[in-house]
Amino acid sequence: MTDKITVAGVSVDTRHWIGGERVASAGTFTDVSPIDGSVIGEIARGTATEAAAAVAAAKAAFPAWAATSRAERARLLHAVADGVEKRIEELAIVETTDNGALLRSHRRGVMPRVAHNFRFFADWLLTLEHEDFDTRGHTNHVDWDPAGPSVLITPWNAPLMLSTWKIAPALAAGNTVVLKPAEWTPLTASLLADITAEAGLPAGVLNIVQGYGSEIGDALTSDPGVRRISFTGSVPTAKRISASAAANLTPLSLELGGKSPLLVFADADLDLAVDLAVEQYDNAGQVCLAATRILVEEPIAEEFTRRFTQKAAGIVQGDPRDEATDIGPNIHPRQLEKIDGFVQRAIAAGARAVIGGHRKDGQYYAPTLLTDVAQDSEIVQEEVFGPVLTLQTFTTEDEAVGLANDTRFGLAATVATGDKERAGRVTAQLVAGTVWVNCFFVRDLQAPFGGSRHSGVGREGGNWSFDFYCDLKNTVTAPKGWKDHG
Numbered sequence: 001m002t003d004k005i006t007v008a009g010v011s012v013d014t015r016h017w018i019g020g021e022r023v024a025s026a027g028t029f030t031d032v033s034p035i036d037g038s039v040i041g042e043i044a045r046g047t048a049t050e051a052a053a054a055v056a057a058a059k060a061a062f063p064a065w066a067a068t069s070r071a072e073r074a075r076l077l078h079a080v081a082d083g084v085e086k087r088i089e090e091l092a093i094v095e096t097t098d099n100g101a102l103l104r105s106h107r108r109g110v111m112p113r114v115a116h117n118f119r120f121f122a123d124w125l126l127t128l129e130h131e132d133f134d135t136r137g138h139t140n141h142v143d144w145d146p147a148g149p150s151v152l153i154t155p156w157n158a159p160l161m162l163s164t165w166k167i168a169p170a171l172a173a174g175n176t177v178v179l180k181p182a183e184w185t186p187l188t189a190s191l192l193a194d195i196t197a198e199a200g201l202p203a204g205v206l207n208i209v210q211g212y213g214s215e216i217g218d219a220l221t222s223d224p225g226v227r228r229i230s231f232t233g234s235v236p237t238a239k240r241i242s243a244s245a246a247a248n249l250t251p252l253s254l255e256l257g258g259k260s261p262l263l264v265f266a267d268a269d270l271d272l273a274v275d276l277a278v279e280q281y282d283n284a285g286q287v288c289l290a291a292t293r294i295l296v297e298e299p300i301a302e303e304f305t306r307r308f309t310q311k312a313a314g315i316v317q318g319d320p321r322d323e324a325t326d327i328g329p330n331i332h333p334r335q336l337e338k339i340d341g342f343v344q345r346a347i348a349a350g351a352r353a354v355i356g357g358h359r360k361d362g363q364y365y366a367p368t369l370l371t372d373v374a375q376d377s378e379i380v381q382e383e384v385f386g387p388v389l390t391l392q393t394f395t396t397e398d399e400a401v402g403l404a405n406d407t408r409f410g411l412a413a414t415v416a417t418g419d420k421e422r423a424g425r426v427t428a429q430l431v432a433g434t435v436w437v438n439c440f441f442v443r444d445l446q447a448p449f450g451g452s453r454h455s456g457v458g459r460e461g462g463n464w465s466f467d468f469y470c471d472l473k474n475t476v477t478a479p480k481g482w483k484d485h486g
């Protein structure tokens with residue numbers, strides 16, 4: 001195994017990052033680019049030994065980091081953000097090579113947002129306070145105490161964005177971190193290790209173990225010294241992690257999958273609704289929040305479908321490094337197979353592909369819209385995580401809400417309507433962590449983010465992140481009893 005590989009001209013260390021040092025493993029796994037199936041390189045394949053070493057490093061670094069002043073922690077996080085901003089081009093091309101998402105959005109949206117993650121939580125930390133309050137003359141004072149070493153486990157669909165969304169608040173809170181990036185996208189986490197070292201983050205405050213969750217997950221999540229686990233990924237993995245964490249009652253934050261609805265009422269701006277629907281193909285449908293179930297009011301369904309088909313025909317699918325591309329490849333041949341399996345089973349059960357319904361050359365799947373689908377069918381109930389949407393119709397508001405809520409998920413929902421009162425009535429009844437009205441994907445780090453039901457446990461963002469990553473402590477002080485030292 002070579003310690004460093006060059007990815008699109010950028011040098012990337014292939015080893016773990018533990019206690020401020022690069023650490024190799026005896027074994028490796030092969031990282032492949034979804035753009036053309038080419039081998040990127042061999043990456044350190046962590047075992048329980050490296051996982052334990054990373055947790056030990058996080059434990060050792062915790063007391064000093066927890067005792068570091070808020071101002072100093074915030075300064076260091078801003079220094080990390082500066083480092084990210086200096087390397088936006090490198091991070092963007094490496095991420096695109098690794099996960100196949102658009103280079104232009106990595107450059108202009110995602111990587112600036114990664115820097116913002118650090119700046120936001122650094123600044124929020126400095127404002128974190130609860131006004132003291134009185135109980136029969138006694139003073140209550142609330143502290144956010146750092147909870148301890150935190151294990152953060154993340155998926156491949158937005159690797160650095162999702163990782164830093166957890167790393168930044170965890171570090172700001174005074175916790176030390178062990179990050180396990182997804183095995184399909186290990187690279188930008190390694191660049192982040194370099195950036196944090198250059199920024200002066202003390203050794204052991206951030207540790208990164210590469211490898212398969214099935215091989216090192218349990219070692220990370222069952223350690224009694226780990227005081228928080230934050231996971232973004234699939235429901236089955238979340239259940240395994242929950243079981244592993246249960247032995248130590250380790251608090252968990254789980255950001256999971258979705259099967260979110262887009263409700264289009266007849267009074268909506270139809271062009272806007274069509275734009276919102278076509279947007280759901282972004283990132284080749286590999287977006288947890290994607291509104292993959294389009295619910296359209298019956299009288300406008302035909303016209304909506306006509307305009308949708310016309311608009312979707314303009315989608316440019318291809319190399320994510322090209323400026324003109326709208327949709328890149330899907331992440332892995334296995335994922336492609338999974339997507340096609342869902343679609344072919346749906347078609348066999350009677351669904352009609354209005355567009356798509358098949359693979360394309362390479363690792364691409366044709367943007368697909370399926371109609372004639374039953375509410376209780378697999379394609380309506382299960383997350384596909386590919387460019388596959390279903391379209392169903394409804395005739396009343398109650399029916400729309402009923403269909404929208406009728407899955408085991410509750411991550412997000414989007415409502416397209418021209419009627420403000422209807423928007424209020426409908427959103428009040430939707431089971432979802434985030435609801436967008438006549439818009440999509442507008443997100444603010446101070447908002448609570450998370451899912452209901454099988455879409456997750458807990459909320460992160462703003463104060464909610466600090467509530468999760470800290471042990472809150474209320475100190476009650478009596479009015480009398482002080483000795484006069486004067």
Ligand code: NAD
Nearest residue numbers: 154155156181182213214217233234237255256257258288
């Ligand atoms: P996944 O659950 O297969 O893997 C996620 C991570 O968990 C990876 O790093 C993996 O190595 C690790 N892992 C696997 N087994 C483990 C174990 N036993 N113990 C510990 N870690 C383990 O999910 P995925 O396929 O990488 O990601 C796609 C899923 O993530 C979709 O369901 C998607 O909706 C969801 N997602 C949710 C959000 C959100 O914010 N709600 C955001 C993005 C993705």
